[in-house]
Amino acid sequence: MPGTVISDENWEEFEPVEAKCSVSELIVVLANGLKLSTPLWWYPPLLAATPEARNQIELSPSGVHWPDLDEDLSIEGMLQGKRYPNAKPPAEAAE
Numbered sequence: 001m002p003g004t005v006i007s008d009e010n011w012e013e014f015e016p017v018e019a020k021c022s023v024s025e026l027i028v029v030l031a032n033g034l035k036l037s038t039p040l041w042w043y044p045p046l047l048a049a050t051p052e053a054r055n056q057i058e059l060s061p062s063g064v065h066w067p068d069l070d071e072d073l074s075i076e077g078m079l080q081g082k083r084y085p086n087a088k089p090p091a092e093a094a095e
Helices: 044-048 075-079
Strands: 016-021 025-030 035-039 058-060 063-066 071-074
Touching: 016 058, 016 063, 025 075, 035 075, 063 075, 071 075
Parallel strands: none
Antiparallel strands: 016 025, 025 035, 058 063, 063 071
8 A cells, every 4th residue: 555645534444453563573453453563674763673562552643653662653654655764674784
C-alpha cells in the first residue's frame, strides 16, 4: 500500500488497534484488518531499544508511541514506506 493517503472520510479505518515488536519487525494491526509489518532496522531507535522498551507501546488514532523512547510513528508514514533517512539494513550497517 505504498502511497496510500488517509483522508478525512476514511481515517477511522486506519486507526491502529494493536501493535507489537518482534525481534526483527514492527507489526501494527489497523481497524480495517490490514496488518502492517515493517523491519525494525527502518527505525534505529526501536532497533537499539530493549525488547521491554520496544513493547511499551501506546496507540493513538493516527499512530503509535513509545513513551520510554520518546518515539512516534504515524500510520500514514508506515503506509507510505517511510523510514529513518539514516536507516541501513543490518548487513550494510555491519560493513
